[in-house]
Structure formats: C-alpha cells, structure tokens
Amino acid sequence: MRTLHSLAAGEVGGLERVVSALASGHRASGHHVCVGVVLEPSCTDHPFVRALDDRGVEVVPIYVGRRSYLAERAAIARLCRSFRPDVFHTHGYRPDVVEAGVARRQGIPTITTVHGFTGGGWRDRLYERIQRRAFRNFSAVVAVSQPLSAALVRDGIARDRVHFIRNAWDDAGPCLGREQARRALGLPAEGIRIGWVGRISYEKGADVVLEALALLRDTGIALSVVGDGRARAELQARAVALGIGSRVTWHGTVLEAARMYQAFDVFVLSSRTEGTPIALFEAIAAGVPVVATAVGGVPDVVSRAESVLVPSGSPAALAAAVTQTLANPAAALERARAARRRLEREFALEPWLERYEALYESLRSPRAALVNR
Numbered sequence: 001m002r003t004l005h006s007l008a009a010g011e012v013g014g015l016e017r018v019v020s021a022l023a024s025g026h027r028a029s030g031h032h033v034c035v036g037v038v039l040e041p042s043c044t045d046h047p048f049v050r051a052l053d054d055r056g057v058e059v060v061p062i063y064v065g066r067r068s069y070l071a072e073r074a075a076i077a078r079l080c081r082s083f084r085p086d087v088f089h090t091h092g093y094r095p096d097v098v099e100a101g102v103a104r105r106q107g108i109p110t111i112t113t114v115h116g117f118t119g120g121g122w123r124d125r126l127y128e129r130i131q132r133r134a135f136r137n138f139s140a141v142v143a144v145s146q147p148l149s150a151a152l153v154r155d156g157i158a159r160d161r162v163h164f165i166r167n168a169w170d171d172a173g174p175c176l177g178r179e180q181a182r183r184a185l186g187l188p189a190e191g192i193r194i195g196w197v198g199r200i201s202y203e204k205g206a207d208v209v210l211e212a213l214a215l216l217r218d219t220g221i222a223l224s225v226v227g228d229g230r231a232r233a234e235l236q237a238r239a240v241a242l243g244i245g246s247r248v249t250w251h252g253t254v255l256e257a258a259r260m261y262q263a264f265d266v267f268v269l270s271s272r273t274e275g276t277p278i279a280l281f282e283a284i285a286a287g288v289p290v291v292a293t294a295v296g297g298v299p300d301v302v303s304r305a306e307s308v309l310v311p312s313g314s315p316a317a318l319a320a321a322v323t324q325t326l327a328n329p330a331a332a333l334e335r336a337r338a339a340r341r342r343l344e345r346e347f348a349l350e351p352w353l354e355r356y357e358a359l360y361e362s363l364r365s366p367r368a369a370l371v372n373r
Contacts, residue, residue, distance in 0.1 A: 001031040001360055004085035004103075006076065006095040008038040009048045013199055013227075014167075014278035015115045016048045018144075019091055021170035024055040025353040034058045034083050038072060038094060041065065047255060069098050076102045086364040087111055087139075093131045100138065109139040109363040113165075114148055116275030116296060117203075139363050142356075144275040145297025163359060166300055167276040168352030169343055172258040175286045181263035185224065185251060192221045192326060195264030195288070197257060197279045198271070200229030205270035205293065207235055211315030212270070212322065214242040221326075224264065226251045261286035266325050266332070272312050274298055281347065284339040289332035291321040301347070306339035 003026060005019055019035060027033045034057075037049055041063045052059045062075045076099045080088065088103035090096050090112045100110045112135065117128050132155050135141050142163045143149035149164040175181070182189055194213070198204040206225060213223050225248060232250065239248045254260060261267060267283035267290050274296030281301070283290055290307040292298050299309065308325055310317040325332045 001026070001087075001357070001364070002034075002083065002085045003031060003087055003089060003360060004034050004036065004080065004083055004108075005089045005091065006036040006038070006099055007091040008094040009046055010199075014275075015091055017170065017278045018113065018115065018167055020048070020051060020055065020057075021168065021349065022089075022353070022356060023052065023057045025170075025349060026357065027055070027057055029353065029357070031357075034060060034079070034085070036060045036062055036076065036079055038062045038064060072098055073102050077106070080106050080108060087360045089113070089360075091115065093127055096131050097134050100134065104137065110137075111140040111142065111359065111363060112138050113142040113144065114152065114275070115144055116148065116273060140359060142359070145300055147296055148275060165352065165355050165359075166297065166347065167278065167281070168349045169281045169285060169347045170349055171285065172256070172282075174259070175262050176259050178262045181260045185226075185249075185254070185260055185263050187224065187249065187263060192218070192265050193263060194221065194223045194322060195226065195261060195267045195283070196223060196270065197226040197261075197267070197282070198269075198277075200225070200227055200232045200235060202231065203271060203273045204229075205272050205312065206231065207238065208270040208272075208313060208315050208318060209268050210235060210239050210242060210244065210248070212268075212318035213247060214244050215315055215319040216322065219247070221322075222247045222249065224249045224251060226254050226257050226260070228252050258282040258285075261288050264288050266291055266322055268318065268322065269293060269298065270312075270318060271295055271298075276301060281343060284336070284343045287333075287336050287340060289325050289329075289336045290339060291318065291325055293318075302339055302342070306335050306342055308335075 007019055023033045023035050039061050049059050064072045080103050088108045088110050090100050096112050103110050135157050140161055141157055142165050143152055144167050149162055152162050153159050196209050200206050239245045261283050267288045269280055269292040271293055276297035292307055293312040294309040295312045308321040310321050
C-alpha cells in the first residue's frame with residue numbers, strides 16, 4: 001500500500017500526533033508512506049518534521065506562503081505524480097479544501113480524518129462551513145467521535161462514506177517522575193498544581209479554567225498552562241484582572257510535553273468542543289486524576305467511573321470538581337487507575353492501525369494496486 005498524508009502543521013498537537021502514529025505505524029507494517037507537510041517559508045526546522053524523520057517516515061516539506069494556494073496545489077500535484085499513492089489522506093482544513101481535489105483529478109481516492117471543529121468567530125465558522133461542504137466529495141470521511149459522526153451525516157455526507165474510528169494511544173515512552181517533571185517545567189517541588197495542556201484558543205476553554213481557579217478558596221493551588229495560541233496575551237491579562245496572575249505559570253510550547261504530566265496533581269480539560277483529545281490520553285497514561293468537560297468524544301474515553309465529568313462553560317462546576325478530586329485523593333487515584341486500564345483495553349494502537357489499513361484497502365482501485373506492485 002502507498003499512502004500519502006497531507007497536513008498544514010502548526011504546533012505539535014493532537015492532529016500531528018495522530019498523523020505521526022498513522023504514518024510510522026503503517027511504515028513499520030511494511031507499507032510505503034509519505035507525509036506532505038505544508039509550512040511557512042521561514043519554518044525550516046519544524047519539530048513535527050524532525051519527529052517523523054526520527055521515526056524513519058518519508059517527509060516532503062511544502063514551503064508556501066499563508067495564501068499561496070496555487071503554488072500549494074501545484075506542489076501536491078507533483079508529489080502525487082512522483083509518489084503514486086493508492087490513497088491520499090488529508091488532515092485539517094487547508095488540505096481538505098485546497099489539496100484533495102488535485103488528487104481526485106489524478107484518479108486517487110481521497111480520505112480525510114475529521115479531528116474536530118473550533119467554532120469561535122465568524123471567520124472560523126465560515127472556514128468550517130466550507131470544509132464541511134468539501135467533505136461531500138471525499139471517498140471516505142473518518143470521524144474520531146460519535147457526535148462528530150452523527151454531525152457529518154446531518155451535513156449531507158452519505159452515511160456509507162462516514163466511518164467512526166476513535167483515536168488510539170501511541171505510547172511516547174515512560175513519563176518523568178513527579179520531581180523530575182516539575183524540575184523540567186521549572187516548577188517548585190512542593191504545592192498543589194493543576195495541569196492544563198492544549199492550544200490556547202476559544203474552543204479549548206482555557207478562560208474557563210482561569211475563572212475556576214479564581215473560585216478556589218485555597219490560594220495555594222496553582223495552575224500550569226502548557227501550550228500556546230493566539231488568545232494567550234488576552235488570557236494572561238484576564239488572569240491578572242482576576243487576581244490570580246501569580247498563581248498561573250504560562251509554559252508555552254513544551255517539547256515532549258506528554259512526559260511531564262506527573263508534575264500535576266490533577267489534569268483539567270475544559271474544552272467547549274472536542275474530537276478525541278490526545279492530551280486526555282496523555283494524562284491518563286501518566287496516571288493523573290482527570291477532570292474534564294463532557295463534550296465531543298470525551299465520554300467515549302472516560303466515564304464517571306474513570307474521571308469527574310462536568311458541563312462545558314461552567315467555571316463553578318469545574319472548581320467544584322477540582323475541589324472534590326483534591327479532597328479525596330484515594331478515590332481520585334482509583335479513578336485514574338481505572339482510566340489507565342480502559343486506555344490499554346480500548347485504545348490500543350494495533351487494532352486502530354488495522355482499521356485504517358482495511359479502510360485504505362477498500363478504497364484502493366484495482367488499477368492502482370496493479371500499477372504500484
């Protein structure tokens with residue numbers, strides 16, 4: 001099988017982790033895999049590209065400007081002609097809308113994985129609407145959560161083209177211990193620490209966790225925000241206005257963040273919308289108690305037996321859940337252990353890779369299979 005993935009890489013987050021796991025997993029199974037990565041011309045040393053290189057995956061950087069769509073399409077056309085993929089797999093708005101049609105015109109089946117939608121301002125909603133319409137032209141559309149799957153069918157995508165495949169856990173290796181992780185993050189060894197990890201944007205709800213922290217009576221509880229995004233400066237100002245500026249550490253982008261979770265006493269996921277969040281997998285794998293909003297694919301990953309679930313957009317509910325978790329560490333630890341057992345049982349990598357492989361095989365045309373032998 002020859003598979004060509006394409007994405008416009010941002011900071012290394014959940015989408016990038018999924019592509020890396022797919023590409024490296026299928027390469028290890030003996031398939032021919034290539035990843036086309038759309039990058040800004042100035043971004044000549046992206047950590048995602050380095051990580052794929054380290055895993056032995058063929059990577060083709062595509063350096064184009066932010067709106068250089070014709071140049072991007074031409075580059076993808078050349079890559080399709082030279083690599084001759086059996087399937088072209090896109091991830092994210094830009095390749096879904098700009099690139100997939102190029103592959104289709106060469107007779108290549110197209111598949112996209114829908115990792116979730118951001119919502120937010122009018123421009124984001126407009127882009128999302130265009131992307132949703134583009135899905136109708138794909139040979140297959142993968143949804144990473146049940147709510148996403150149902151939404152795609154409501155959008156008019158043929159039911160037999162929508163496939164529900166939850167994300168899997170790609171173990172990044174052993175976590176650092178509590179003391180080592182805190183030292184790596186520049187945190188004091190003592191004290192209670194809430195962890196929040198993700199892209200700092202509206203849909204991820206970092207503002208909600210700040211509001212919740214302000215409601216906690218114990219002023220010794222501090223918050224670590226790991227990640228970056230366009231809303232960071234605004235939220236830093238908001239933390240100061242709430243009187244909690246000194247209790248929040250803004251770490252920015254942290255390489256190998258998946259190894260740092262044991263620095264936290266509780267992990268909070270405060271998203272307004274989600275697909276199947278990789279950060280949630282990372283926290284569970286580290287054995288950290290979880291408080292999460294019951295949105296998107298989150299309830300597919302953890303139930304109330306494995307976490308404390310709260311409504312989205314409610315700082316009061318989030319604060320109460322954190323208080324409950326910290327007040328009863330034995331119960332919190334048991335939930336964390338149950339979550340880890342479920343992660344290992346239901347989100348293993350190999351069955352996930354096999355499901356994608358079977359989907360690719362079902363899309364591959366007999367002519368392409370013959371040509372690529």
